Amino acid sequence: MATFGSLALLIGLALAAYNLFAGGVALRLIATGQQAAISPERLADTARRAGIAVFVAVTAAAFALVFSVFNNDFSITYIMEHSNRALPGPYKFAALWSGQEGSLLLWCWLLATYGFVLRLRHKTDVKLYAYAGTILAGIQVFFLAVVNFAAPPFALLRGVMPADGNGLNPLLQYPEMVIHPPMLYLGYVGFSVPFAFGLGALMMRYPGEKWIKITRVWTLVTWLFLTCGVFLGMHWAYAVLGWGGYWGWDPVENASFMPWLTGTAFLHSVMMQEKKGMMKSWNVWLIFSTFLLTLLGTLLTRAGLVSSVHAFAQSSIGTWFTVFMGIVLAVCIFTYVLQRDHLRSDHQLESLVSRESSFLFNNLVLLTACFVILWGTLFPILSEYVQGNKVTVGAPFYNRVAIPIGLFLLFLTGVGPLLPWRATSLKAVKRNFIVPSIALWVTVAVCLLFGPRPVSTWFSEAGYFYALVAFALSASVFSAIASEFLRGGAVIAKQTGKNLLVSIYLLTRRNTRRYGGYLIHIGVVIIVIGLAGAAFNKNTEKELALHDKMSVGPYTLECVGFNQDSNANFNSDYAMLDVYQNGKKQFQMAPEKRVYLASQQPQTMVAVHSVLSWDLYVVFEGINPDTGQPIIKAFLNPLVSWIWAGVVLIVFGTFIALVPSLTPAGAAVKAPVTRAIQAEPVLKGGD
Amino acid sequence: MKAMFRNRKSLKALQAALLAVGVCFSIGATDATARYEKLNHQFMCSCGCGQVLGECNHVGCPSSPVQLAELKTDMANGMTDQQIFDGFAAKYGATVLAAPTTKGFDLVAWIAPFAVFLAALLGTILLVRHWSLGKKQVAEPASTPEMTAIRERIRRETGSEGSY
Numbered sequence: 001m002a003t004f005g006s007l008a009l010l011i012g013l014a015l016a017a018y019n020l021f022a023g024g025v026a027l028r029l030i031a032t033g034q035q036a037a038i039s040p041e042r043l044a045d046t047a048r049r050a051g052i053a054v055f056v057a058v059t060a061a062a063f064a065l066v067f068s069v070f071n072n073d074f075s076i077t078y079i080m081e082h083s084n085r086a087l088p089g090p091y092k093f094a095a096l097w098s099g100q101e102g103s104l105l106l107w108c109w110l111l112a113t114y115g116f117v118l119r120l121r122h123k124t125d126v127k128l129y130a131y132a133g134t135i136l137a138g139i140q141v142f143f144l145a146v147v148n149f150a151a152p153p154f155a156l157l158r159g160v161m162p163a164d165g166n167g168l169n170p171l172l173q174y175p176e177m178v179i180h181p182p183m184l185y186l187g188y189v190g191f192s193v194p195f196a197f198g199l200g201a202l203m204m205r206y207p208g209e210k211w212i213k214i215t216r217v218w219t220l221v222t223w224l225f226l227t228c229g230v231f232l233g234m235h236w237a238y239a240v241l242g243w244g245g246y247w248g249w250d251p252v253e254n255a256s257f258m259p260w261l262t263g264t265a266f267l268h269s270v271m272m273q274e275k276k277g278m279m280k281s282w283n284v285w286l287i288f289s290t291f292l293l294t295l296l297g298t299l300l301t302r303a304g305l306v307s308s309v310h311a312f313a314q315s316s317i318g319t320w321f322t323v324f325m326g327i328v329l330a331v332c333i334f335t336y337v338l339q340r341d342h343l344r345s346d347h348q349l350e351s352l353v354s355r356e357s358s359f360l361f362n363n364l365v366l367l368t369a370c371f372v373i374l375w376g377t378l379f380p381i382l383s384e385y386v387q388g389n390k391v392t393v394g395a396p397f398y399n400r401v402a403i404p405i406g407l408f409l410l411f412l413t414g415v416g417p418l419l420p421w422r423a424t425s426l427k428a429v430k431r432n433f434i435v436p437s438i439a440l441w442v443t444v445a446v447c448l449l450f451g452p453r454p455v456s457t458w459f460s461e462a463g464y465f466y467a468l469v470a471f472a473l474s475a476s477v478f479s480a481i482a483s484e485f486l487r488g489g490a491v492i493a494k495q496t497g498k499n500l501l502v503s504i505y506l507l508t509r510r511n512t513r514r515y516g517g518y519l520i521h522i523g524v525v526i527i528v529i530g531l532a533g534a535a536f537n538k539n540t541e542k543e544l545a546l547h548d549k550m551s552v553g554p555y556t557l558e559c560v561g562f563n564q565d566s567n568a569n570f571n572s573d574y575a576m577l578d579v580y581q582n583g584k585k586q587f588q589m590a591p592e593k594r595v596y597l598a599s600q601q602p603q604t605m606v607a608v609h610s611v612l613s614w615d616l617y618v619v620f621e622g623i624n625p626d627t628g629q630p631i632i633k634a635f636l637n638p639l640v641s642w643i644w645a646g647v648v649l650i651v652f653g654t655f656i657a658l659v660p661s662l663t664p665a666g667a668a669v670k671a672p673v674t675r676a677i678q679a680e681p682v683l684k685g686g687d
Numbered sequence: 688m689k690a691m692f693r694n695r696k697s698l699k700a701l702q703a704a705l706l707a708v709g710v711c712f713s714i715g716a717t718d719a720t721a722r723y724e725k726l727n728h729q730f731m732c733s734c735g736c737g738q739v740l741g742e743c744n745h746v747g748c749p750s751s752p753v754q755l756a757e758l759k760t761d762m763a764n765g766m767t768d769q770q771i772f773d774g775f776a777a778k779y780g781a782t783v784l785a786a787p788t789t790k791g792f793d794l795v796a797w798i799a800p801f802a803v804f805l806a807a808l809l810g811t812i813l814l815v816r817h818w819s820l821g822k823k824q825v826a827e828p829a830s831t832p833e834m835t836a837i838r839e840r841i842r843r844e845t846g847s848e849g850s851y
Binding site: 243244245248250348349350351352357360361364367368371372375376379383386387389390391392393394395396397400401405461 | 721728729731737738739742743780781782783784785786787788791792793796797799800801803804807808811812814815816818819
């Protein structure tokens with residue numbers, strides 16, 4: 001199977017190289033109008049078919065690796081290092097991306113899958129897709145070269161084949177790890193597609209803005225995957241690492257967040273290009289940057305340049321990625337310089353107070369946030385270069401620098417929808433801001449008067465102050481967006497006679513992009529509220545003998561048992577804790593500590609009881625060797641479930657935004673009017 | 688620049704915003720427990736786990752209990768935050784500090800984000816003004832009665848002044 005897999009990867013590389021070469025020649029012939037022995041259209045089609053065949057070859061290689069894992073073929077080094085016989089089936093599958101070589105193979109396979117879909121849909125716009133397919137082939141050549149020569153997943157073990165493997169990293173033996181990396185990679189790899197379209201459109205001097213419409217679904221889907229990947233990673237860190245938090249500003253976390261920020265900026269600013277023909281160069285560079293950041297993130301975390309608790313797959317492939325990034329950047333700059341006149345935009349704004357301006361400021365803040373994170377991630381390297389010693393740039397730096405920027409972004413999230421395109425009058429601004437302003441100050445008053453802290457302490461600690469600002473802004477933004485739904489819904493209700501809820505549904509269907517976007521913004525607001533809750537985290541630690549008790553927040557935990565268990569994969573110690581609230585037993589928790597047999601590594605299995613107000617998060621810290629009693633650490637983490645709820649709303653909102661809007665005629669069929677309408681309501685269009 | 692802030696209200700709003708930012712960065716902990724919690728989040732665990740000292744949760748970690756005990760002792764001895772930082776950095780190396788200091792080259796780490804943000808903010812404001820001034824030089828199309836009627840209808844039906 002190792003030979004089959006290696007051969008499949010070599011064939012994949014050859015096919016991708018053919019796709020790149022033949023596609024490039026064909027496009028050159030078409031562009032210059034030169035004659036050749038084979039017609040350029042036919043040559044381009046053979047290149048496209050080769051691209052489709054790359055998918056088949058890489059799928060065969062991925063299958064070979066999974067097959068080998070399930071068959072415990074420890075003659076393959078990768079499988080020996082990342083699996084063992086007792087590993088449960090789903091985690092054997094996860095072994096595909098648990099190490100350097102396997103995760104790069106997954107990258108290749110996802111890239112091939114995206115390429116397969118892209119090449120099948122070539123009839124949408126044959127020429128643009130030919131350019132995009134050829135550029136994508138260039139990226140495929142790089143990644144396939146890496147897995148063939150720098151990090152081969154089918155390298156055979158030298159010497160005697162061991163009876164069992166080393167097993168999977170215990171941190172990865174968690175259900176979310178089966179879906180988090182593929183989601184994240186779908187996001188990372190997916191940005192290759194809008195990049196290929198953007199670069200292709202620039203190379204061919206694509207007329208108009210249609211290429212943006214064509215790539216919109218690709219970009220949005222990719223963004224959705226990356227969003228899910230980032231938040232699944234947060235949830236995994238929360239449930240597995242056992243330190244009570246979900247985001248530690250680790251370089252790997254930062255690496256996934258940076259392309260998300262630039263991708264989000266692109267999704268906003270691209271609307272300026274669609275509607276007003278503005279910011280063409282900016283958008284092209286945003287998508288270039290997003291793709292380059294995915295490569296940079298991979299370089300940082302895999303080349304060992306920065307250390308991370310998440311960096312499971314470090315090696316010496318840094319040179320490959322550095323060279324490739326250099327080539328990509330050079331191609332981008334060269335193409336831009338050559339074709340920049342094609343990107344000449346009609347930059348006209350009627351007012352500083354307009355939707356266009358809010359998009360500009362939104363981009364400013366998103367990119368500043370990206371810069372701050374990149375700066376913080378790279379500063380240790382820079383500091384070592386300049387002053388000879390590495391400094392640590394950890395959470396205190398980001399909390400102090402990034403949180404104010406994030407709050408400013410939240411403010412813009414609320415302001416943007418309130419501002420119309422082009423210009424507005426002062427009267428309209430005042431009217432639109434009345435409700436959000438009231439919501440803001442009422443929230444401040446409620447927090448100060450009825451909040452969990454005395455009034456003075458809200459201003460004595462940065463965390464509490466930020467939380468207060470976050471709650472107030474969230475209420476303001478929520479009211480601003482909600483009033484948009486209500487205002488539009490009321491107009492439709494007036495015209496159709498339907499109730500308000502149905503009218504809001506119809507409103508959303510008539511402009512899914514705008515109202516889906518608003519739902520995403522509400523999701524962001526809910527997440528911010530959840531994040532702000534971290535300012536009020538409490539924790540306590542105690543060694544518990546049988547029937548000993550400890551308290552955290554409104555809960556009292558009583559130790560009612562301390563047991564041990566074992567299976568073929570791990571041994572575990574766990575405590576049984578009865579949880580009381582107001583003197584009544586509510587539920588039982590069983591935090592656990594495992595030691596995996598193959599790797600002999602310990603792993604925490606946190607017990608979490610989640611309600612809307614807070615999470616009770618209990619960690620089995622270990623056993624006191626002197627007394628043999630368990631040490632329990634209990635956290636009360638307010639509002640954490642809001643973060644996950646916000647993500648669900650973001651996913652829902654993105655799906656809504658992906659659904660085509662109903663045309664006015666379609667809307668009329670869906671909702672027959674009860675009263676005669678004199679004129680079609682002007683609620684279509686715009687974002 | 689004067690032209691930008693001709694409007695006194697804008698200037699006041701800017702002053703308020705700067706004051707708010709100032710408050711954000713000047714507020715700090717007061718009581719001993721809060722100070723301990725704050726300080727143990729300013730250091731890294733020196734065992735190599737890459738976690739903040741106050742959050743290190745490794746079973747049998749050889750470093751974090753020792754460091755936390757040292758921190759408590761230093762606080763009990765009445766050392767200032769800066770003295771504690773200096774002491775830890777001298778003993779464990781600069782990497783024990785969870786964030787760059789505000790001295791020497793480390794200061795660049797703190798200045799650069801705000802410098803970039805302010806430069807970008809100023810650039811965006813100037814750009815928006817430039818684009819909006821450019822627009823004023825273009826002749827506006829004459830407002831016809833038909834256009835006025837359509838605008839009125841939009842206002843009536845959407846309940847807003849031309850939004851979207």
